[in-house]
Amino acid sequence: MSSTNMSTNASTDPSIDPSAAAPNPAAQADQKPSDQSPPGVSSGRSWRPDLRGRPELWLVPAVFVVVMLAWEFGVKLFGVKEFVLPPPSRILEQLRVQLESDLFWRHVWVTTEEAMIGFVIGVLAAMVLGTAISQLSLVEKTLMPYIVAFQTVPKVALAPLFVVWFGFGLTSKIVMAAVISFFPMLINVIEGLRSADADRIQMLKVFGAGRWQVFRKVQMPSAMPFIFAGIDIGIVFSILGAVVGEFIGAQEGLGYLLLQTNYNFDIPGMFAVLVVLSVMGLVAHAVVRLIQRRVTFWAEQSRVIGA
Amino acid sequence: MSHTAPMERAAVPSDAAAGTEAAADANPSWIRVEGLDKVYHPKRSAPTLALSDIDLHVRRGEFVSVVGPSGCGKTTLLKILAGLIPRTKGEVSIAGREVDRPIPEVGMVFQAATLLPWRTILQNVMVPAEIQKLDKRKSLARAHDLLDMVGLGEFKDKYPFELSGGMQQRAGICRALVHDPAVILMDEPFGALDAMTREYMNLELLRIWKESRATIVLVTHSIPEAVFLSDRVVVMSPRPGRIAEVLDIDIPRPRELRMMSSDAAGVYVERIRKYFNASVID
Ligand SMILES: Nc1ncnc2c1ncn2[C@@H]1O[C@H](COP(=O)(O)OP(=O)(O)OP(=O)(O)O)[C@@H](O)[C@H]1O
Numbered sequence: 001m002s003s004t005n006m007s008t009n010a011s012t013d014p015s016i017d018p019s020a021a022a023p024n025p026a027a028q029a030d031q032k033p034s035d036q037s038p039p040g041v042s043s044g045r046s047w048r049p050d051l052r053g054r055p056e057l058w059l060v061p062a063v064f065v066v067v068m069l070a071w072e073f074g075v076k077l078f079g080v081k082e083f084v085l086p087p088p089s090r091i092l093e094q095l096r097v098q099l100e101s102d103l104f105w106r107h108v109w110v111t112t113e114e115a116m117i118g119f120v121i122g123v124l125a126a127m128v129l130g131t132a133i134s135q136l137s138l139v140e141k142t143l144m145p146y147i148v149a150f151q152t153v154p155k156v157a158l159a160p161l162f163v164v165w166f167g168f169g170l171t172s173k174i175v176m177a178a179v180i181s182f183f184p185m186l187i188n189v190i191e192g193l194r195s196a197d198a199d200r201i202q203m204l205k206v207f208g209a210g211r212w213q214v215f216r217k218v219q220m221p222s223a224m225p226f227i228f229a230g231i232d233i234g235i236v237f238s239i240l241g242a243v244v245g246e247f248i249g250a251q252e253g254l255g256y257l258l259l260q261t262n263y264n265f266d267i268p269g270m271f272a273v274l275v276v277l278s279v280m281g282l283v284a285h286a287v288v289r290l291i292q293r294r295v296t297f298w299a300e301q302s303r304v305i306g307a
Numbered sequence: 308m309s310h311t312a313p314m315e316r317a318a319v320p321s322d323a324a325a326g327t328e329a330a331a332d333a334n335p336s337w338i339r340v341e342g343l344d345k346v347y348h349p350k351r352s353a354p355t356l357a358l359s360d361i362d363l364h365v366r367r368g369e370f371v372s373v374v375g376p377s378g379c380g381k382t383t384l385l386k387i388l389a390g391l392i393p394r395t396k397g398e399v400s401i402a403g404r405e406v407d408r409p410i411p412e413v414g415m416v417f418q419a420a421t422l423l424p425w426r427t428i429l430q431n432v433m434v435p436a437e438i439q440k441l442d443k444r445k446s447l448a449r450a451h452d453l454l455d456m457v458g459l460g461e462f463k464d465k466y467p468f469e470l471s472g473g474m475q476q477r478a479g480i481c482r483a484l485v486h487d488p489a490v491i492l493m494d495e496p497f498g499a500l501d502a503m504t505r506e507y508m509n510l511e512l513l514r515i516w517k518e519s520r521a522t523i524v525l526v527t528h529s530i531p532e533a534v535f536l537s538d539r540v541v542v543m544s545p546r547p548g549r550i551a552e553v554l555d556i557d558i559p560r561p562r563e564l565r566m567m568s569s570d571a572a573g574v575y576v577e578r579i580r581k582y583f584n585a586s587v588i589d
């Protein structure tokens with residue numbers, strides 16, 4: 001505060017216009033590039049990708065085309081047998097045939113069902129246990145050694161056991177999917193709830209917040225970015241779990257179909273199933289990302305002071 | 308009472324000051340701090356004596372500022388007054404009640420704005436009202452008024468990351484006031500503001516103080532600001548934090564910015580500044 005400032009401002013009218021002090025803040029906010037604005041907050045964003053300064057937008061498809069062409073002609077050039085590595089055109093053909101069969105869609109549905117039910121169970125269990133661990137230190141101290149020990153077990157190795165316990169039907173695959181998506185989720189829930197900023201917790205406490213309010217208003221929202229990271233890993237893992245379960249013993253599902261095509265030396269058909277499995281994983285990932293962007297839009301912006 | 312006699316009295320005695328004194332006599336010390344010590348015990352290093360033998364008495368409705376070099380324990384003192392951290396020794400009470408946990412009648416502005424990034428500005432300001440389950444319609448009306456007052460009227464539905472640091476800090480001030488607290492603790496609330504906004508906010512704070520008749524304890528880095536706003540200025544010395552002096556500021560109210568360039572104000576500022584210079588030489 002300099003005295004020059006004060007004398008220029010020495011108005012007897014106490015209601016000095018504050019907008020004079022903060023020069024045109026609205027204009028500043030509008031100058032932000034639209035892709036920095038969170039969804040639901042920005043006004044009118046363009047869906048046409050801006051190619052300037054984003055070479056990846058054409059590099060990614062270009063790499064795909066080059067690899068496919070090299071594969072297609074390389075296989076023919078070196079005379080690689082179709083049951084070792086079929087050319088992409090054969091895989092595509094086989095994929096078309098499969099997509100037209102109802103039986104194939106039945107397999108897709110079975111695997112999807114197992115993975116999703118298992119995923120939901122795994123995520124919910126991880127949320128409950130993770131919350132208990134983060135809120136009650138006795139639970140943490142008692143259970144953490146077991147969780148760490150159990151985490152080192154390769155979960156897919158349990159699949160044969162689950163088939164023995166839960167049979168050849170859906171249940172053993174659901175259990176496998178649940179177990180395999182549970183752990184990455186659990187770790188993220190615990191870390192996320194711990195990540196809550198201590199100053200923000202103190203702020204709530206000053207205003208009289210109790211434990212539950214601190215949990216609801218700070219810890220839970222702070223954990224959301226972590227929880228979504230866990231969900232993102234977990235949902236892809238759950239497909240893996242379902243397929244591994246089907247490998248061990250099943251009458252339907254994409255894992256079962258993979259083994260069948262393999263026994264029959266239908267290698268193009270096998271690749272076609274792999275393509276479908278990766279598309280399923282990609283769709284799951286994309287859906288998670290879409291929801292995440294809406295829920296934790298604020299986490300992508302780091303300009304909050306006290307963060 | 309621990310405050311020392313002022314070095315010189317202002318030439319013009321004011322009615323406003325007389326009024327505060329009368330009220331003060333009825334309730335001589337509303338915030339009472341006696342023999343307060345605070346020792347931090349960090350996990351990996353030696354204990355720090357952050358506050359030593361602090362005595363402070365604040366009358367109801369009084370405006371007290373705390374100044375002192377960085378690290379002298381100002382934030383620590385405010386957090387103890389807010390009931391956020393335990394004290395090591397001594398007594399602290401507000402309105403006759405011992406402070407060992409946060410009291411709902413207290414509002415606090417933090418050194419960093421500590422807004423919740425997933426809430427809009429308006430939702431952030433409403434946090435105390437939600438926690439204390441106050442009447443929603445009334446609180447919303449007050450939140451709107453406060454935001455308009457600090458010049459954030461157009462930004463109510465924006466998220467904190469869309470605002471500058473100074474704007475976030477102003478939102479933090481609104482949040483501290485929304486539940487109409489009887490005691491307002493402010494930890495360098497204007498630090499992130501430019502000089503012009505800061506002066507405007509100073510005047511607004513005085514207006515809020517007058518209307519709400521709240522008791523304010525303000526920590527600030529700016530000596531002129533402390534002198535301009537306060538009834539008394541507490542000067543703290545560094546490591547361990549002690550009260551070096553308490554000055555009565557006898558500048559008449561209502562105060563206007565032009566009084567800051569008056570001789571009386573200048574004398575106070577110079578006198579406080581001496582403590583800072585002495586502690587730098589140490
Ligand atoms: N949580 C803590 N654990 C250990 N030591 C702490 C803690 N908080 C503060 N201190 C120490 O206590 C002393 C006073 O800190 P405090 O934050 O109260 O200072 P301050 O006067 O607010 O400083 P500033 O003006 O820079 O904000 C410092 O030496 C600091 O290192």
Ligand SMILES: [Mg+2]
Binds near residue numbers: 381383418494
């Ligand atoms: Mg501080």
